[in-house]
Amino acid sequence: MTSADTRKLKKPRSSSTGRVTLADIAERVGVATITVSRAFRTPSIVADGVREKIEQAARELGYLPNRAASTLASARSMNVAVLVPSISNVVFVDTLRGVDEVLRVKGYQLLIGITGYDSREEERQLRKFVPYGPDGIILTGFEHSEESWRLLGRTGVPTVHMMELTEDRNRYCVGFSQEAAGFDLTRHLIERGRRKIAFVGVQLDPRTLRRYEGYRRALTEAGLYDRNHELLLSEASSIRLGGPLLELMLAKAPDTDAIFFCNDDIAHGALFQCLRRGISVPDQLAVVGFNDLDASAHTVPALTTIATPRREVGREAAKMLVLLMAGEHPDTHSLDLGYSLKVRESS
Amino acid sequence: MTSADTRKLKKPRSSSTGRVTLADIAERVGVATITVSRAFRTPSIVADGVREKIEQAARELGYLPNRAASTLASARSMNVAVLVPSISNVVFVDTLRGVDEVLRVKGYQLLIGITGYDSREEERQLRKFVPYGPDGIILTGFEHSEESWRLLGRTGVPTVHMMELTEDRNRYCVGFSQEAAGFDLTRHLIERGRRKIAFVGVQLDPRTLRRYEGYRRALTEAGLYDRNHELLLSEASSIRLGGPLLELMLAKAPDTDAIFFCNDDIAHGALFQCLRRGISVPDQLAVVGFNDLDASAHTVPALTTIATPRREVGREAAKMLVLLMAGEHPDTHSLDLGYSLKVRESS
DNA sequence: TTGTAGGCGTTATCAC
DNA sequence: GTGATAACGCCTACAA
Numbered sequence: 152m153t154s155a156d157t158r159k160l161k162k163p164r165s166s167s168t169g170r171v172t173l174a175d176i177a178e179r180v181g182v183a184t185i186t187v188s189r190a191f192r193t194p195s196i197v198a199d200g201v202r203e204k205i206e207q208a209a210r211e212l213g214y215l216p217n218r219a220a221s222t223l224a225s226a227r228s229m230n231v232a233v234l235v236p237s238i239s240n241v242v243f244v245d246t247l248r249g250v251d252e253v254l255r256v257k258g259y260q261l262l263i264g265i266t267g268y269d270s271r272e273e274e275r276q277l278r279k280f281v282p283y284g285p286d287g288i289i290l291t292g293f294e295h296s297e298e299s300w301r302l303l304g305r306t307g308v309p310t311v312h313m314m315e316l317t318e319d320r321n322r323y324c325v326g327f328s329q330e331a332a333g334f335d336l337t338r339h340l341i342e343r344g345r346r347k348i349a350f351v352g353v354q355l356d357p358r359t360l361r362r363y364e365g366y367r368r369a370l371t372e373a374g375l376y377d378r379n380h381e382l383l384l385s386e387a388s389s390i391r392l393g394g395p396l397l398e399l400m401l402a403k404a405p406d407t408d409a410i411f412f413c414n415d416d417i418a419h420g421a422l423f424q425c426l427r428r429g430i431s432v433p434d435q436l437a438v439v440g441f442n443d444l445d446a447s448a449h450t451v452p453a454l455t456t457i458a459t460p461r462r463e464v465g466r467e468a469a470k471m472l473v474l475l476m477a478g479e480h481p482d483t484h485s486l487d488l489g490y491s492l493k494v495r496e497s498s
Numbered sequence: 499m500t501s502a503d504t505r506k507l508k509k510p511r512s513s514s515t516g517r518v519t520l521a522d523i524a525e526r527v528g529v530a531t532i533t534v535s536r537a538f539r540t541p542s543i544v545a546d547g548v549r550e551k552i553e554q555a556a557r558e559l560g561y562l563p564n565r566a567a568s569t570l571a572s573a574r575s576m577n578v579a580v581l582v583p584s585i586s587n588v589v590f591v592d593t594l595r596g597v598d599e600v601l602r603v604k605g606y607q608l609l610i611g612i613t614g615y616d617s618r619e620e621e622r623q624l625r626k627f628v629p630y631g632p633d634g635i636i637l638t639g640f641e642h643s644e645e646s647w648r649l650l651g652r653t654g655v656p657t658v659h660m661m662e663l664t665e666d667r668n669r670y671c672v673g674f675s676q677e678a679a680g681f682d683l684t685r686h687l688i689e690r691g692r693r694k695i696a697f698v699g700v701q702l703d704p705r706t707l708r709r710y711e712g713y714r715r716a717l718t719e720a721g722l723y724d725r726n727h728e729l730l731l732s733e734a735s736s737i738r739l740g741g742p743l744l745e746l747m748l749a750k751a752p753d754t755d756a757i758f759f760c761n762d763d764i765a766h767g768a769l770f771q772c773l774r775r776g777i778s779v780p781d782q783l784a785v786v787g788f789n790d791l792d793a794s795a796h797t798v799p800a801l802t803t804i805a806t807p808r809r810e811v812g813r814e815a816a817k818m819l820v821l822l823m824a825g826e827h828p829d830t831h832s833l834d835l836g837y838s839l840k841v842r843e844s845s
Numbered sequence: 846t847t848g849t850a851g852g853c854g855t856t857a858t859c860a861c
Numbered sequence: 862g863t864g865a866t867a868a869c870g871c872c873t874a875c876a877a
Contacts, residue, residue: 220854
């Protein structure tokens with residue numbers, strides 16, 4: 152099957168850089184480079200014998216494909232850019248995992264960008280990623296710079312937004328209503344008989360603010376809203392802030408009988424402070440958080456919070472993107488995955 | 499400055515795909531594509547007027563560079579692949595941040611891979627990333643599959659290993675001695691008068707095992723080693739495991755007067771369980787962890803632990819890689835950044 | 846300071 | 862099933 156092969160094959164020019172290329176394999180096996188390419192990409196359309204020889208040659212030569220060349224020639228990168236505010240926040244790590252689970256089996260590689268909750272940084276990231284020719288883009292939320300929106304429009308790359316919802320039918324999104332969740336959690340406190348319900352918010356990203364709006368709506372509807380019971384700071388969230396924020400809130404409004412912390416991290420810090428100070432939770436003070444982190448079921452007392460379907464958000468956003476990248480239309484432009492109230496000991 | 503330009507310029511072939519390319523800008527401005535390329539990459543060597551016209555044309559046309567083309571032509575990707583076991587673990591998130599801080603200002607883009615503490619998955623990731631033509635690679639630790647090592651050798655891409663050290667002068671690494679840290683932490687407990695010191699380990703990745711070796715060496719040297727006081731499980735680490743592991747350990751060896759948890763996460767879970775059970779820490783039982791997570795200074799009681807310089811590890815590993823990518827030689831092949839014992843209330 | 850020529854490694858297209 | 866040819870968009874080398 153070797154020397155008998157006397158067809159005149161235009162000798163594939165072997166690499167000049169020393170790297171092993173398709174042409175090297177082609178030469179070794181005695182076929183055209185395109186056949187080698189096919190043997191890897193669509194093995195079924197290459198004759199068995201040829202395919203096997205190609206595979207063996209590839210192994211022997213230590214062939215490694217070159218994505219840059221493939222991307223350039225095919226105009227498909229098999230990359231998906233995913234931008235999240237932070238990976239110090241488990242919420243987004245879980246979301247990324249969901250995205251990855253779905254996309255990796257489809258052969259896509261994630262390009263992960265961290266925006267630091269900053270639209271300008273997000274724009275910078277986007278500008279960095281677009282040259283990679285991503286086949287799709289996944290963003291967090293809807294707060295993007297003018298230029299980011301323009302960039303997305305110009306490139307025409309299919310895009311899905313995560314973690315928030317929109318009415319805009321031109322946008323695809325997967326998430327849940329942060330506002331409704333904030334509302335429900337506050338209603339829970341009202342129903343437990345609390346009347347001086349405070350809100351402590353940090354970071355103040357769009358999702359935190361939506362939760363705050365839900366809180367406010369619930370209290371306003373119940374005639375309990377009192378602006379003296381809220382504390383909004385733009386500091387980055389962290390467990391260490393919990394204690395001081397608790398103190399600050401109680402100093403500001405000593406009659407507070409419940410605190411809605413905008414996320415579980417600062418709620419944990421606050422619970423520790425309650426332990427140190429001997430503040431009895433929930434007797435003296437109810438404490439609730441948001442996100443249902445791993446630790447929240449185990450704190451003392453266990454923390455009442457909102458469980459968010461972030462992994463599912465990631466998975467569904469990825470599925471939606473896969474459809475869009477295939478030129479198909481998802482059933483809905485806006486997928487609401489809901490949330491669930493976890494009532495535990497702290498309220 | 500426009501129509502007077504009657505030099506015969508080989509008309510840059512404009513894109514056939516509709517995308518805006520360097521050639522489009524070149525045509526518009528009346529220069530060669532290479533000049534446009536230079537205007538972006540080394541602006542200083544292009545005449546001011548020309549450069550400005552090029553920049554304006556780029557803006558007007560909405561030019562976006564194509565990394566695949568540039569990578570293919572230059573054989574430099576400006577990508578660096580970084581493989582870490584997990585990003586659910588803050589330790590590696592901090593390390594990644596350190597790496598990114600240094601590499602991004604040098605213009606490198608991170609390709610982040612999650613290996614799930616699994617050599618085979620790591621090998622898969624490596625196989626996926628090598629085709630991207632990374633200019634450098636950063637790996638966690640030294641436990642890699644045969645094939646991974648071979649791949650690294652074949653590609654010849656500069657590589658730095660993080661979080662552990664090696665004597666092997668052919669390898670570059672930045673980290674600290676996990677074994678020595680485990681030893682020191684155990685010594686601390688001994689010096690505090692503890693005699694029945696237990697070790698509880700999960701995940702059992704190489705770094706955890708090195709800590710365990712340090713623990714064992716300290717106890718053996720002190721004549722206190724007792725295999726009945728150790729609990730090693732391959733479960734993934736999580737705060738929820740802390741409580742049950744504490745119970746298990748105490749059931750196995752009720753005389754235990756101190757527990758060295760292999761990381762802060764499970765130590766936190768254990769501290770919560772102590773609160774619930776009314777086990778007085780440190781009076782009845784000393785508890786120590788490893789890593790000094792954010793929460794550890796705030797738990798009740800505050801947790802004694804080893805603070806690890808993970809962000810610095812990331813930064814220094816990146817710096818070392820930058821040198822290697824430039825073909826230079828770092829001062830040392832193995833950079834030890836140390837660690838520090840944080841004595842708090844729990845011991 | 847600017848330009849010409851040619852190639853980087855792969856794939857689309859059309860032919861056989 | 863397989864091949865020749867011509868891109869893909871940019872950059873290196875060398876030349877002017």
